[in-house]
Amino acid sequence: MMLGRTAERALIDGLLTGARAGRSDALVLTGEPGIGKTTLIQYAVGQAEGMQVLSARGYEDESEIPFAGLADLLRPALGVLDELPAPQAAALRSALALGPPVAGDRFTVCAATVGILAAAAEVSPVLIVVDDLQWLDASSREAVLFAGRRLHADGIALLLATRDPADATGLRYPQVALEGLSVEEVDELCRATLTVAPAGTGARLHAATAGNPLGVIELCRERPEIVDEGVTAPFVAPGSRIERALRGRLEELDGDTRRALVLAAAAVGGDTATLLAAARAGGLQLRHFAPAEKQGLITVDEQRIEFRHPLLRSVAYHGASTDDRVAAHTALATALAGAAGDAAADARAWHLAAATLAPDEQIAAELEQAALRASRRAGYVAAARAFGQAARLSRGPDRSRRLLRAARCWQLAGRNEQVLTLLDDALPLTTDPSRRALIQHMDAYVRMWRERPDGVLPILVRSAEAVQEIDPARAALMYSDACIPYFMVGDLEQLQAAVRRGYELAGRVGGVTQLVAAVALAGGLTLAGQREQAIALLRDCHAELLAADPLVRAQDLCHASLTWIWLEGYEQAGELLGRVVAAARSAGALGVLPQALGIESELHFRVGRWHDARVSAAESLRLASETRQADLYGLFFAGRLDAVQGRDDDCRRRVSRTMEVADRLGVGCMALYTGHELGLLALSHGDAGEAITRLEAVRELPVVAHIHEPAVVPWVFDLVEAYIRDGRTDAAGELLAEQESHPGGQWAEAAAARCRALLTAPEEMDEAFGIALQAPGCARMPFERARTQLCYGERLRRARRRADARRHLHDALETFTRLGAQPWAERVRTELRATGSTVGRSPDALPRLTPQELQVALVVARGATNHEAAATLFLSQKTIEYHLSNIYRKTHIRSRAELAGIAGEAQA
Numbered sequence: 001m002m003l004g005r006t007a008e009r010a011l012i013d014g015l016l017t018g019a020r021a022g023r024s025d026a027l028v029l030t031g032e033p034g035i036g037k038t039t040l041i042q043y044a045v046g047q048a049e050g051m052q053v054l055s056a057r058g059y060e061d062e063s064e065i066p067f068a069g070l071a072d073l074l075r076p077a078l079g080v081l082d083e084l085p086a087p088q089a090a091a092l093r094s095a096l097a098l099g100p101p102v103a104g105d106r107f108t109v110c111a112a113t114v115g116i117l118a119a120a121a122e123v124s125p126v127l128i129v130v131d132d133l134q135w136l137d138a139s140s141r142e143a144v145l146f147a148g149r150r151l152h153a154d155g156i157a158l159l160l161a162t163r164d165p166a167d168a169t170g171l172r173y174p175q176v177a178l179e180g181l182s183v184e185e186v187d188e189l190c191r192a193t194l195t196v197a198p199a200g201t202g203a204r205l206h207a208a209t210a211g212n213p214l215g216v217i218e219l220c221r222e223r224p225e226i227v228d229e230g231v232t233a234p235f236v237a238p239g240s241r242i243e244r245a246l247r248g249r250l251e252e253l254d255g256d257t258r259r260a261l262v263l264a265a266a267a268v269g270g271d272t273a274t275l276l277a278a279a280r281a282g283g284l285q286l287r288h289f290a291p292a293e294k295q296g297l298i299t300v301d302e303q304r305i306e307f308r309h310p311l312l313r314s315v316a317y318h319g320a321s322t323d324d325r326v327a328a329h330t331a332l333a334t335a336l337a338g339a340a341g342d343a344a345a346d347a348r349a350w351h352l353a354a355a356t357l358a359p360d361e362q363i364a365a366e367l368e369q370a371a372l373r374a375s376r377r378a379g380y381v382a383a384a385r386a387f388g389q390a391a392r393l394s395r396g397p398d399r400s401r402r403l404l405r406a407a408r409c410w411q412l413a414g415r416n417e418q419v420l421t422l423l424d425d426a427l428p429l430t431t432d433p434s435r436r437a438l439i440q441h442m443d444a445y446v447r448m449w450r451e452r453p454d455g456v457l458p459i460l461v462r463s464a465e466a467v468q469e470i471d472p473a474r475a476a477l478m479y480s481d482a483c484i485p486y487f488m489v490g491d492l493e494q495l496q497a498a499v500r501r502g503y504e505l506a507g508r509v510g511g512v513t514q515l516v517a518a519v520a521l522a523g524g525l526t527l528a529g530q531r532e533q534a535i536a537l538l539r540d541c542h543a544e545l546l547a548a549d550p551l552v553r554a555q556d557l558c559h560a561s562l563t564w565i566w567l568e569g570y571e572q573a574g575e576l577l578g579r580v581v582a583a584a585r586s587a588g589a590l591g592v593l594p595q596a597l598g599i600e601s602e603l604h605f606r607v608g609r610w611h612d613a614r615v616s617a618a619e620s621l622r623l624a625s626e627t628r629q630a631d632l633y634g635l636f637f638a639g640r641l642d643a644v645q646g647r648d649d650d651c652r653r654r655v656s657r658t659m660e661v662a663d664r665l666g667v668g669c670m671a672l673y674t675g676h677e678l679g680l681l682a683l684s685h686g687d688a689g690e691a692i693t694r695l696e697a698v699r700e701l702p703v704v705a706h707i708h709e710p711a712v713v714p715w716v717f718d719l720v721e722a723y724i725r726d727g728r729t730d731a732a733g734e735l736l737a738e739q740e741s742h743p744g745g746q747w748a749e750a751a752a753a754r755c756r757a758l759l760t761a762p763e764e765m766d767e768a769f770g771i772a773l774q775a776p777g778c779a780r781m782p783f784e785r786a787r788t789q790l791c792y793g794e795r796l797r798r799a800r801r802r803a804d805a806r807r808h809l810h811d812a813l814e815t816f817t818r819l820g821a822q823p824w825a826e827r828v829r830t831e832l833r834a835t836g837s838t839v840g841r842s843p844d845a846l847p848r849l850t851p852q853e854l855q856v857a858l859v860v861a862r863g864a865t866n867h868e869a870a871a872t873l874f875l876s877q878k879t880i881e882y883h884l885s886n887i888y889r890k891t892h893i894r895s896r897a898e899l900a901g902i903a904g905e906a907q908a
Contacts (some may be wrong), residue, residue, distance in 0.1 A: 034214025052059020066379020
């Protein structure tokens with residue numbers, strides 16, 4: 001029966017009404033065991049008339065089985081599986097054991113889940129309910145929550161229930177913490193439970209249970225005499241009192257029935273056929289479950305034997321003796337011995353492990369096979385736990401090896417805290433130098449993103465030195481990876497030494513090792529200002545990089561792309577990034593995308609595709625958050641766009657967030673990026689003094705002395721321009737002359753030419769600005785060309801050559817407007833007004849869109865159908881339609897053709 005909960009029921013009713021109206025939303029119910037979460041879920045299901053209900057429930061013992069919950073949830077909707085993109089369909093079939101194993105990014109299944117749910121919602125509104133979320137296996141939980149964040153206008157209601165509010169942290173959904181019933185409601189519940197309920201019963205039971213409904217019912221059943229007590233029972237924590245009540249009810253049963261309940265509690269999922277087979281193996285029969293069913297402790301049908309409440313199951317299992325638990329798991333393992341399928345083999349391995357207290361290689365080997373099966377389905381959490389349990393049952397080298405495999409799976413699952421614990425356990429168990437180096441390499445790589453990198457470097461370098469003669473491949477990879485923490489701390493001299501040594505060692509072994517080392521060395525050479533050597537090295541390995549698996553070698557392709565961008569090899573960078581992004585989108589490999597999209601944003605920025613740059617940066621940050629990755633570069637690239645496009649508050653917020661993360665991780669080099677970002681923000685608004693303050697702070701950073709390629713962080717010429725605008729021409733000239741010793745590429749040549757033109761005498765101005773505007777780098781980077789045109793127009797106006805000034809200023813205004821560079825466009829308008837020109841505001845429609853809307857607009861404008869756009873962006877078709885309606889409203893257009901025209905003009 002349902003008592004009270006008026007407010008909660010109203011929220012659920014609103015959730016269902018919204019879904020029927022085509023909206024998608026979610027609600028999380030939190031509260032202690034017995035508080036009524038399941039009852040509210042049952043209420044929601046009962047009210048879901050005309051809706052398809054997809055449900056799953058977490059089971060404590062099933063938390064080790066990858067995608068167990070997702071299989072239950074999606075089973076009624078799998079008829080649309082073939083409508084998904086092929087890689088996603090294959091990954092989901094693999095995950096749900098409906099097809100052959102498919103290795104890949106674990107987020108591919110998340111993307112497929114979005115597609116399945118969206119397709120189901122095309123038929124009718126959908127209610128998704130998940131009870132006991134805290135026990136849902138990690139892979140299923142990740143997929144459900146990912147899908148929930150990406151369904152906006154599909155007619156899907158998501159209702160989750162979990163015990164601890166901490167379990168719901170980060171879900172980003174509305175939450176309701178359920179409290180106990182009122183005294184009046186407890187009194188009513190008591191009267192419904194007992195034949196007679198004297199006055200004052202509700203108050204006494206409320207004091208004893210804090211209004212927990214299950215506690216009220218169980219106390220009434222356990223101690224009906226409490227209703228006659230003249231004083232309030234002493235308060236005990238509801239969980240403890242409830243557990244004692246439940247234990248008392250179990251102790252009333254005969255021994256065989258209690259053993260049968262231990263068996264049911266130990267079973268994974270309570271499959272009736274398996275339980276009965278296990279019961280027979282333990283000398284029990286179906287009739288031994290009957291007394292518990294009669295008392296309402298369990299329910300029995302042809303499919304499952306389930307406890308009425310998870311607490312009953314917990315008490316039955318943990319209240320049993322060790323011998324009884326071991327016997328139960330042994331019987332279940334015996335029953336599963338002849339069962340077909342991976343799920344049965346996995347369950348058998350776990351039951352054998354639970355029944356074993358001492359090392360056992362045979363059982364460890366079965367668990368290892370279960371782990372391998374899970375990892376092939378991208379169920380990395382389950383695989384890690386199985387490898388870890390196998391290690392517990394192992395001795396000698398096998399223990400270290402399995403711990404290492406467990407650590408690798410935790411790393412793939414994004415759970416680096418578990419990685420470090422297992423690596424610490426594994427290192428003392430082996431004396432093999434190569435294996436120790438591998439462990440230390442993994443440990444250092446994880447720690448460099450979690451702890452201060454200066455603490456990681458000594459271990460990484462010493463380990464590489466120790467094995468460079470016996471395992472040059474491992475040493476080469478360690479030296480190459482050392483470039484990351486060296487750059488973080490700004491020690492570029494040691495970075496150069498490390499990447500050179502890594503490349504030297506890689507030459508002994510060739511193959512992939514040499515490819516990785518070549519990419520690292522090219523980055524080091526670029527930082528050192530050795531452009532030609534870096535370009536030659538990258539050209540030599542470009543074909544091999546293009547031929548490599550873009551998902552397996554994603555990090556190397558991304559690093560090579562960023563170096564190509566610094567070297568102005570925009571076409572080559574685009575080829576490499578295009579391979580990674582396309583493969584990741586096709587496969588749903590979302591874990592790969594944040595880094596690739598962040599660097600893609602930088603590429604778009606440099607070549608003047610700023611709307612694409614904003615979209616890539618925003619998606620990079622969003623996916624990094626969803627996949628629990630640090631994304632400092634994504635923050636910087638997004639923040640710099642905010643600076644030049646006039647989103648000042650967003651820029652400062654991103655700078656603050658960047659430095660917060662950088663300070664925590666000890667990434668000192670990020671001050672170089674954020675300082676330039678704030679300097680550019682000031683310069684965008686014409687505040688030369690503030691720009692000088694920010695950029696001079698960058699100039700004083702120790703790392704700057706060792707970066708001899710100005711395109712890495714292009715602060716130098718911004719400071720020169722700020723000096724000039726502040727009247728400090730001597731300082732500008734000195735810095736410009738200093739920079740000429742490290743000339744850089746075409747961009748640096750064009751920016752330097754602009755600054756020299758600003759310093760020239762009036763009679764030399766036309767020739768100097770002509771040279772600047774004709775520089776190849778000026779043509780390749782529209783923002784730089786428009787800045788030069790603005791500077792030229794300003795000089796011409798001050799020389800009273802107003803007609804000439806207007807021509808250059810109008811060209812600059814057109815470019816700045818197209819880029820969405822609002823502060824710069826406003827500066828041009830101010831100059832044009834000063835020339836006597838009347839300037840209106842251009843219809844800058846695209847900047848008014850949110851990043852998500854802008855992304856949808858650009859994808860659709862390039863000819864994608866709604867179905868194709870949904871697959872590309874891991875959204876549903878209805879969500880695409882929802883965003884398109886907002887886009888049309890904000891831009892005042894009515895067709896895709898008009899949208900394509902606006903987007904084409906913006907990206908021209």
